[in-house]
Amino acid sequence: MRVGVLGGTFDPVHLGHLHVADRTRRLFGFSEVHFVVASSAPHKPKHALIPFNHRYAMVTLATAGHRRFLPSMIELEPPASPFSIDTLGKLARRAPGRELYFIAGGDSLLDVMNWRRSEELLGSYNFVFVTRPGSGSLAEIDPAGALPAGARARLLDLRGLSRGSLRSRIRPGRRRRGPLVYLLDVAALDVSSSQVRKLAAAGKRISHLVPHAVREYIQKLEVYGER
Numbered sequence: 001m002r003v004g005v006l007g008g009t010f011d012p013v014h015l016g017h018l019h020v021a022d023r024t025r026r027l028f029g030f031s032e033v034h035f036v037v038a039s040s041a042p043h044k045p046k047h048a049l050i051p052f053n054h055r056y057a058m059v060t061l062a063t064a065g066h067r068r069f070l071p072s073m074i075e076l077e078p079p080a081s082p083f084s085i086d087t088l089g090k091l092a093r094r095a096p097g098r099e100l101y102f103i104a105g106g107d108s109l110l111d112v113m114n115w116r117r118s119e120e121l122l123g124s125y126n127f128v129f130v131t132r133p134g135s136g137s138l139a140e141i142d143p144a145g146a147l148p149a150g151a152r153a154r155l156l157d158l159r160g161l162s163r164g165s166l167r168s169r170i171r172p173g174r175r176r177r178g179p180l181v182y183l184l185d186v187a188a189l190d191v192s193s194s195q196v197r198k199l200a201a202a203g204k205r206i207s208h209l210v211p212h213a214v215r216e217y218i219q220k221l222e223v224y225g226e227r
Contacts, residue, residue: 004033005091006103007084009041010055012218013062014196014210016189020130021069023186024103027166028128032068034091035059039075040082052076054223061213083116088125099126106131106183109146119148128182131159133190143183151181158184200224
């Protein structure tokens with residue numbers, strides 16, 4: 001069984017996250033997608049996160065109507081760790097025999113060599129990097145060059161392929177060379193958490209960016225200091 005793992009700070013979760021989770025689930029045939037709420041942001045030290053309980057509550061609300069989407073606080077389970085290598089290890093031990101696919105924004109590919117034990121991480125689990133509007137910097141580099149040497153031969157750059165071609169390239173049972181690194185387009189929505197925070201703090205409309213229940217939570221509790 002294939003399982004998707006969408007990790008993030010989710011500050012807050014928005015419709016773009018749900019779109020990516022849904023599109024990748026359908027393409028790869030994931031039995032479920034875990035929304036792993038980050039306890040901290042080790043790769044975004046300048047980003048002051050709102051408390052974990054708020055971010056987890058919003059993810060729970062956003063995924064409530066999707067039976068294959070599961071909110072997860074596994075980063076807090078002992079031993080607590082904000083690093084992907086530890087998070088995926090916990091998930092792998094909890095669900096032996098399942099094939100894990102870590103889902104991240106395409107811009108994360110540019111920083112993946114700075115992740116803890118990145119070569120071991122990319123050699124142990126599948127990764128799906130999804131391009132999003134505003135990640136034009138990917139067009140200016142060789143994606144393989146952003147990966148540790150051991151992972152470069154396992155990169156599948158599938159950007160620009162039709163849906164049918166994508167399904168053919170990623171179908172279960174296809175001859176594999178171990179865990180793969182996928183780079184693909186899923187027509188991601190042009191929305192970001194920072195955009196939602198800014199609009200919410202100014203008391204402006206966010207109903208087109210987040211699920212209804214998340215909007216109500218943000219406004220009711222004044223999570224981002226709305227006026």
